[in-house]
Amino acid sequence: MSNLHKNIEDMTNEEIIQNINDWQEYEMTHELICGNNSNHRPLYPIEEDGQVLLRCYDCNYIQDWIPDCVMAFSKKSADIIAKKIGASFIRPPKGKEKSFF
Numbered sequence: 001m002s003n004l005h006k007n008i009e010d011m012t013n014e015e016i017i018q019n020i021n022d023w024q025e026y027e028m029t030h031e032l033i034c035g036n037n038s039n040h041r042p043l044y045p046i047e048e049d050g051q052v053l054l055r056c057y058d059c060n061y062i063q064d065w066i067p068d069c070v071m072a073f074s075k076k077s078a079d080i081i082a083k084k085i086g087a088s089f090i091r092p093p094k095g096k097e098k099s100f101f
């Protein structure tokens with residue numbers, strides 16, 4: 001057995017941010033959303049004082065905890081699992097309706 005991802009404790013901020021972005025963009029995950037208003041655009045990662053935080057585009061909401069499933073997210077393993085269970089995308093890829101900038 002090989003590990004598909006590193007231990008969460010050993011991850012660099014860069015790796016954490018990459019996993020958050022992958023999670024937020026993946027077709028079959030439910031993206032992390034604003035705690036103030038779920039109609040706001042999905043949260044995005046920022047680095048502050050050496051810590052990765054999640055921030056809302058549309059208000060001042062900041063979340064300082066990141067769920068383990070997001071920390072450990074791997075697109076590669078998610079694709080393998082999706083294939084195994086025969087999952088098909090139930091909605092169009094995210095991002096098409098988003099305009100971040």
Ligand SMILES: [Zn+2]
Nearest residue numbers: 034040056059
């Ligand atoms: Zn918000």
